[in-house]
Amino acid sequence: MQCSWKSVVLLALASIAIQYTAIRTFSPKPVSLLCSVGLAPAGHPANCTVRDLTRLGQGTVSEQGCDEILTNTPPFSSAAAPSHHAQKRTHIIILATTRSGSSFVGQLFNQHPEVFYLFEPLYHVQLALLPRLAQSRNMAERRVMLGAARDLLRSLYHCRLNSLESYIRPRPANHSTDKLFRRGASRSLCSPPACEAALGPEGQSLVLADEGECVRRCGPLNVSLAIDACRAKRHTAIKTVRIPQVSDLRALIEDPKLNLKVVQLVRDPRGILASRIETFRDTYRLWRLWRATGRRPHNLDLGQINTVCEDFLRSVSTGLSRPSWLRGRYLLLRYEDLARFPLQKTRELYSFLDLVLDQSVEDWILNNTRGSRDLSSRQKFTTVRDSAANAENWRVKLTFDMVVYTQTACQQLLDVLGYKTVYHARELRNLSHSLVEDRTFLPFS
Template identity: 90%
Template sequence: MQCSWKSVVLLALASIAIQYTAIRTFSPKPVSLRCSVGPAPPGHAVNCTQLTASEQGCDESLTNAPSFSSAPVPSYDANKRTHIIILATTRSGSSFVGQLFNQHPEVFYLFEPLYHVQLALLPRLAQSRNLAERRAMLGAARDLLRSLCHCQLNSLESYIRPRPANHSTDKLFRRGASRSLCSPPVCEASLGPEAQSLALADEGECARRCGPLNVSLAADACRAKRHTAIKTVRIPQVSDLRALIEDPKLNLKVVQLVRDPRGILASRIETFRDTYRLWRLWRATGRRPHNLDLGQINTVCEDFLRSVSTGLAKPAWLRGRYLLLRYEDLARFPLQKTRELYRFLGLALDQSVEDWILNNTRGSSDLSSRQKFTTVRDSAANAENWRVKLSFDMVVYTQTACQQILDLLGYKTVYHARELRNLSRSLVEDRTFLPFF
């Protein structure tokens, strides 16, 4: 008996739904914790215009930095727990943005917890761009994010493979990227400041010193913090988070990080050499392979366009909950943009965060090229180094496929190879994207 491909897809999706239902059925029921939600500040419209005034960044030499300093400033309430989701795509600078919260002593930070949902439900579809397949895990992802915001980390155990025994696991994805999971009381080892810095620079050192992660202790550490921050590249668009943003039990704010798609492509080619092998072949030979997967960059631009368009349309459900952040602005003016980011969130910026920025944005460009997941780099030089890594015809194709989002975000089009290589002329327009309250 023969089955059509549509039948096979339907059977696969049905199987995924059954797996998710089974996980939900047999998972321990979490105890609900209420988060206080304060009133929104007075309204203010989103502004997306070119700047005319010069503003300083983290030192006297930084001028003309985009800023939303004219926006109303939310008052800081130490008793109000804020949940932060960093919404991004792979190789857009999200690890760097995550560290801006990871370094804060009152923030419990989780790095890509949805990796486990994807691995459990869609193990063979990790690279898929089929819409039905990509949406299949969103229900599970939203439920898990809600639980994690409430510090119910036991919900994560349902997706970790093999499943933790006695709430203990050594399989949590990139545990070492979270300071909270490498520090007492979660980590029983005595890690002084120097050793703790080493653990975060070399994620494997955290696991070696601390041993298996006790999920219950991690949940206690989460509840002891004032705020929660979660980074994910596995939610395509901000509209996918609407149910959480409108949840009255959450004080959830979304930071959507975007980057020039041409920069994303160049970074992925360097980082994921096997997956992007044909792109590397195109760059080396000057001839585009006939079987090149163009969807690898098309999907990025489509998701950006839908999500950013939603945010800039200022729907009522995003009022005071959404901030659009360009990676290039953060890379050029890291301290200023971090201050503005914290101001939007209504959080007090700790000195430890500022110190980390100053120590991690003056690194060698050579270091960042050799260590693909490092956050220590010359951030300003890194922002547009894709211009010497892509061939002109690859840039032309990407511009054609992504023209709408390039225009919307203020990334300039290049029309000649000489223009592409002229690094004295930035391809990033001075724009400001104001949050609306």
């Protein structure tokens, strides 16, 4: 006997009606019944309500607690009152390498009142899994590091900052620690509720002057309060120099729950080398000896700059090839462009992220891109500097031989990113002629 399509539809509707009647018979609050029989996750209160399910449309109550879902899900009804928690969060990762200007870019988000910013949380993963894994060329070791890093990033973007406690040494007691790396670099962690000491006498939030003042006044960080601070913001931004290539983030980028966007920050490798020589004096001691004597030490670790160029080239080549999984989620940003045109490039950056550029960010840019050259030379990690002058000051800090070697090792990367090769020492020192080609790197959608 063959059933017509009308019969099938009628049978399905009848089945749904019977199941609905049964649920209503057993409980006046059917959603509470679902939670009470174990559909809420372990460790979360069964606090689902009819209103929750209405707002969720079709519930994913079995996967997340209602509170967390509602934080990231817009209201089902367009008439619902707007709130921070009802809007979809944008998650941002600044992908860079050491001494490429990533701290400066991080501040472009840290200064925004609706962004929760974390400075290098993957530092703790590196430290816990042995520092050598961070730059290891052994693929098995890199997979261990990257696997842990991806898991932690996923948790942090969902404001589960307690996941970080497993990597902090010594492990936090009662969710309190004074060992969070560069806690003072995050305004969110130096403001209420994460820091009650930043609350003024009339209840207003104070802006602490610098990282040191934050550490002194705020005391140990309560991770539970940091979670509250994260959930109070609309967006989350994380800066890291510990993910070598954008392809290492593919699983997170393709996760529809994350809405992750990548800002790939690059810099002329000759500028990176010059900055590292000045900043990491012990690690780059032999490079300093080469610069001082004019003779390259036979035991110099050339892999230090080779690794930078190899990782950059692979990552940038992936991004510029425009794979479908990066569509609308990848922006290539040259540090030199940002240093020369900070306001213009910041506006382009915020446009890519679909964020509103707050006036506080523009004010910060104006106040922090006109610093003196003397100040930037004395304070290696400051973001206050003459940014335009700083963009190519490596040209007076490296010898011509050092530049020639770096160009040879990184020639393909220089060509892709639009950095000019120099062929004579006088050309290197002629600062009136820029070595940065005019290039436009647009995101694709």
